[in-house]
Amino acid sequence: MTEQTKTASRDENIKKIGEIIKDIDFTMMTTIDNEGELQSRPMSTQKTEFNGEVYFFTFDDTSKTDQISNNPRVNLAYADPDQQTYLSLKGTAEISKDRKKMEELWSPALRVWFPQGLETPGIILIKVRVDTAEYWDSPSSMISFAIAMVKSAVTGKSPDMGENETVEFN
Numbered sequence: 735m736t737e738q739t740k741t742a743s744r745d746e747n748i749k750k751i752g753e754i755i756k757d758i759d760f761t762m763m764t765t766i767d768n769e770g771e772l773q774s775r776p777m778s779t780q781k782t783e784f785n786g787e788v789y790f791f792t793f794d795d796t797s798k799t800d801q802i803s804n805n806p807r808v809n810l811a812y813a814d815p816d817q818q819t820y821l822s823l824k825g826t827a828e829i830s831k832d833r834k835k836m837e838e839l840w841s842p843a844l845r846v847w848f849p850q851g852l853e854t855p856g857i858i859l860i861k862v863r864v865d866t867a868e869y870w871d872s873p874s875s876m877i878s879f880a881i882a883m884v885k886s887a888v889t890g891k892s893p894d895m896g897e898n899e900t901v902e903f904n
Contacts, residue, residue, distance in 0.1 A: 747901040752784030754821045764809040765801040780839040793856040802827045818872035825864040871897040
């Protein structure tokens with residue numbers, strides 16, 4: 735495989751990851767607490783062109799921000815069972831008060847959580863720089879899935895479960 739082919743493939747995978755994120759609003763963000771235990775919670779991904787970074791609005795005085803300050807390693811798990819699409823992002827999180835980025839990402843729907851908009855006291859961003867992404871994109875209909883399973887049973891070969899790719903960002 736040539737370097738140009740590798741780059742195109744990586745670029746295509748990054749585009750695919752962006753498409754998956756765009757279509758799934760909520761992710762489960764997993765952080766590591768002070769005892770070394772994993773803790774997950776749903777977070778709404780802010781819509782932006784995916785370039786290896788993902789953003790979330792939150793407040794500055796939460797357990798997740800404390801955990802990120804102590805150990806910035808996080809995992810983001812996306813799932814769309816109806817489309818048989820799944821994505822896991824491993825990365826490094828940081829707390830950001832970048833006003834320009836907040837203005838870029840702001841949408842009126844966020845007023846549900848932040849009633850004073852960007853003037854809400856304690857509003858911040860969590861920025862996750864993705865190190866590794868892995869996605870699974872299977873046949874989206876149950877009929878396609880069932881056909882693949884029947885074909886597998888008849889032929890004795892493993893079913894084609896769709897795409898599974900791992901993409902390194904470093």
